[in-house]
Amino acid sequence: MLEERMMLEGYLPEFSGLLSEAWAPLLHGPAQRAADDYAASQESDRRLDCVDFLAAFAEAGDFARQCSTLARSYADIFGIHLAVKLGIPHGVRFLRYDENSDRIVALVPLPTVLFILNQCDEKRHRSLEGMNLSDFDPLRELALKKRPNDPMAGRPRLLDPSVVSTLLRAFSNPSIEKTAIQAIARDHANLAFSKSMDWDKWRAALARRRREKYPRPSANL
Numbered sequence: 001m002l003e004e005r006m007m008l009e010g011y012l013p014e015f016s017g018l019l020s021e022a023w024a025p026l027l028h029g030p031a032q033r034a035a036d037d038y039a040a041s042q043e044s045d046r047r048l049d050c051v052d053f054l055a056a057f058a059e060a061g062d063f064a065r066q067c068s069t070l071a072r073s074y075a076d077i078f079g080i081h082l083a084v085k086l087g088i089p090h091g092v093r094f095l096r097y098d099e100n101s102d103r104i105v106a107l108v109p110l111p112t113v114l115f116i117l118n119q120c121d122e123k124r125h126r127s128l129e130g131m132n133l134s135d136f137d138p139l140r141e142l143a144l145k146k147r148p149n150d151p152m153a154g155r156p157r158l159l160d161p162s163v164v165s166t167l168l169r170a171f172s173n174p175s176i177e178k179t180a181i182q183a184i185a186r187d188h189a190n191l192a193f194s195k196s197m198d199w200d201k202w203r204a205a206l207a208r209r210r211r212e213k214y215p216r217p218s219a220n221l
Helices: 021-040 050-060 063-086 110-122 133-144 161-170 176-187 189-195 199-213
Strands: 007-011 093-098 103-109
Touching: 007 110, 007 161, 021 050, 021 063, 021 176, 021 189, 050 199, 063 093, 063 103, 063 110, 063 176, 063 189, 103 110, 103 161, 110 133, 110 161, 176 189
Parallel strands: none
Antiparallel strands: 007 103, 093 103
């Protein structure tokens, strides 16, 4: 069936963005703690300080990968929360972290969208932010194939990720981001940082900084 195949893109709600103040400790905290630890544990006479280690991390790290890993963790936690709230295996999947908009894009199956719409008909839910349930009739018609022509023609707004986000938000908890940040800080932030590092490149950067900081005396000719 068409509805089993169709996936809609949507922004995950309740996400303030990785560039917001709330996420700064998860993005930058692991590097700072690691730099402090490395600087304090050195036994060599050619010591490097915390600034040196941070510079090496910045040179060898893949910030985009770190962001994507953290965003995926949020998507996983949001997905579990949504499944419990809706009581169905929803099939919402992480697609990408959009660094330009600082948003998380997920794929949402059309049956999940239709289920949420049905729940909106039957239960109390959060605001649909000015949209009416009748606005989504073309989606229902698309699933049922009531029309020979594409019922979405002329209604591209319904395919906008922001609209899908509004539907997801109707059954999401406003505190889900706070809960997710706490869980990710505990279990995933350090791993996201570690996965983003090219450790060979990091060691090479440290070796170069040592050579620059402690040049060998020129041999007497």
